[in-house]
Amino acid sequence: MPYFSRAVILDRELRDVLSSLFDELWSPVRSADCEQRLSEATGALAARHAEPLAQAAQKRVGPRRHDAVRRLQAHLVEHVADPVSLDDMASAARLSKYYLARAFERVHGMPPRAYLMELRLARARSLIAAGVSPSHVTYDAGFADQSHLTRRFKRGTGMTPSCYARQLATAPCGDVHPKGALDVIDRVAG
The missing domain is CATH 1.10.10.60 (Homeodomain-like)
Incomplete structure (x- = not known):
């Protein structure tokens, strides 16, 4: 899974390509190869600016802490519908709750909550x-x-x-566009 270490990527060429593709995707008429071009553009984004998640995580947290974060990630996936407290998270990761949030955010780019x-x-x-x-x-x-x-x-x-x-179900809902449409890489693998 690609990981982007920077929140903002300056790449005018890709920005222009992605912007025009998203405009085309939201229009009622689009070319047949639009989705293929979108796939190629997101692949180019990952190839140019991403690094493997495991490699990036290892750089930012040591292997022991990375294992703890992995344990918490598995716990959250398993208990997605359950109420999970910070104490539950710390217990699953076997880290202090104060360090846990920082380590988790270093690996995943967001806090556990x-x-x-x-x-x-x-x-x-x-x-x-x-x-x-x-x-x-x-x-x-x-x-x-x-x-x-x-x-x-x-x-x-x-x-x-x-x-x-x-x-x-293909019924239009007015002129609603998903927020963050250019955020095409889903960072939560499910």
Whole structure:
């Protein structure tokens, strides 16, 4: 999985290519090879600016701490729908809770809570894509209630869960564009 050590990448050529491709993807009519060109452009982005995640993580945290972060990652994936406290996380990683957040963020580029939320959103998207109604997705993906799911889902994708479901069924939801459309590399492998 590619890892980008910098949050902002200055590459005008790729920016122009990706920007025009995303504009084309959101237009009602697009060329047949648009998605292929998008795939090639994201591959070029990774090839030019990414380094392997394991290599980057080893540079920033030692092997023992990297194993602890891996244990926590596995714990979060396994307990994505469960309430997980910081103490639970520290126990799973076998690190102090104060060091854990820093080590996890060095490896994944986000704190454990944000990573857990990304896992929950990925699970919600997958359940909705499988045809599960948003009201059932709420608890199956670990959200406190329907409004919590809707608020987080909209913040993460730019649309509500029901609009996302309609869009998967090819019904348009107005002029809604997912927030962060140029963030094409999903950093949470699921």
